[in-house]
Amino acid sequence: MIISTRGRYALRLMAGLVGEERSVPLRELAGKEEVPFKYAEAIVNTLVKAGFVESARGKSGGYRLTRDPRDYSLAEVLRVTENSLAATDCTGGKDADCPRAATCPTLPVWRALDETVNDFLSKYTLLDLLPHS
Amino acid sequence: MIISTRGRYALRLMAGLVGEERSVPLRELAGKEEVPFKYAEAIVNTLVKAGFVESARGKSGGYRLTRDPRDYSLAEVLRVTENSLAATDCTGGKDADCPRAATCPTLPVWRALDETVNDFLSKYTLLDLLPHS
DNA sequence: TATAATTCCTATGTTTTTGATAGGAAATAC
DNA sequence: GTATTTCCTATCAAAAACATAGGAATTATA
DSSP: OOOOOOHHHHHHHTTTTHHHHSOOOHHHHHHHTTTTHHHHHHHHHHHHTTTTTEOOOSOOOOEEESSGGGBBBBBHHHHSSSSSOOSSGGGGGGGTTTTTTOOSSSOOOHHHHHHHHHHHHHHHHGGGGGOOO | OSOOHHHHHHHHHTTTTOOOOOOOOOHHHHHHHHHHHHHHHHHHHHHHHTTTTEEESTTTTEEEEEEEEOOOBHHHHHHHHOOOOOOSSSHHHHSTTTTTTTTTTTTTHHHHHHHHHHHHHHOOOOOOOGSSS
16 A cells, blocks of 8 residues: 555644644644554654654643645655655665666556656645645 | 555566467466466466456466457556555555544545546556557 | 376465554753 | 653564465376
């Protein structure tokens, strides 16, 4: 499967930060979004490293978004949280060394598929993951 | 990843049958397509059960296509050989019991993604996987 | 009718990825 | 200085992906 629990949790956690002014403690955020706390920690960590959220340490610390919610595309977030967004190993960097690559007639199809998926996921933002809007 | 080795092997094996009149023994087919023989056996078996290829047992037996190559869409073949073609568990039947489903704002996005992928893979046929054509 | 070549079937094993959990160090508000 | 929080490293468990093994059943053909 192309989008795993991890990536979906990441999106939920970020969606859970939309509209918050304060730094939201992870204990609370993870609780609200029903993401296992310790797993959420690991995930949010990569979001911080990617610059998608900002952390405040210590008491009354927590996390908050760094941009307007409409400025996060799903593609962008998932590219960071998923191991790979590629539809096949062939296009995922993993088989970059595939000896067939040069002449493989199928490779262009997988590349086109990746592009299709990427285009799709680039059209949606965090805003599209909120209850009503 | 949405399309695994198994599915790609299946497509290769079928592509390897294009243009053959006789029944091609798997030993030869798998060799030509560089698919591990024993794994190929398991895969071809599901292709037979799906009616995509026909087997002949015993000496001078083997496999051949049951239709014109242009009449197999990639979507169709992969739907049978992949565990699931769904982009997420949410749409893959696995989380059919997801308690969030009823109100989940993200679910429609995954459904649309699945449809996009399916449409894409429905446009290509075995013929598109051959060397020149 | 024996033999070799083949598919078919069931079971098992290995590796990788995914999904987590544990424990404690470091920072900070109060 | 204490409670609350993020940060960091290590470890573990379950599932999926990727096969392999061995032998029974079938069939052409010498």
